Amino acid sequence: MRDMGVDAAFIDRLVETFYGRVLTHPDLGPVFDAKLSGRWPEHMAKMKSFWSAVAFRSGAYGGKPVQAHTHVANLTPDLFPKWLSLFAATLDDIAPSPEAKAWFMATAERIAKSLVLSLFYNPALDDPKRKPA
């Protein structure tokens, strides 16, 4: 991480900058703010410890991301590509190196994919015995 230029100060800046932009995004902003209104400082602190835990394997974060998203109203699968585009644009502007951008994007894409599967995927739809709708 150090070789890529990633340190705790960068994680702070990434979280501050990204969620600042999330709030002004026409589709993402309202979904986040409806859930987090009045609780933004808590969310920001949680996201900093989450990314620190992933980047530095620090064990700083002990939450349950899937469960946290099951109670977010109007969370739809099409929002995830928008989240990832905004995250990529933020990293283009502030990542300390191309390697850092690549690492954060690969990690976010992997987590986004697993969140989408956990939240929206219904294995019954892939049952070969299922009758066509």
Ligand code: HEM
């Ligand atoms: C469109 C996509 C997404 C939306 C709308 C969304 C929205 C939210 C909201 C509203 C919360 C706060 C839940 C609460 O405290 O009540 C939250 C928490 C969180 N989100 Fe997301 N999220 C999205 C994608 C992601 C992705 C891609 C990641 C990881 C890369 C992520 C990681 C987290 C984590 C770690 C928490 C904290 C969970 C906890 O309480 O421990 N989210 N998200």
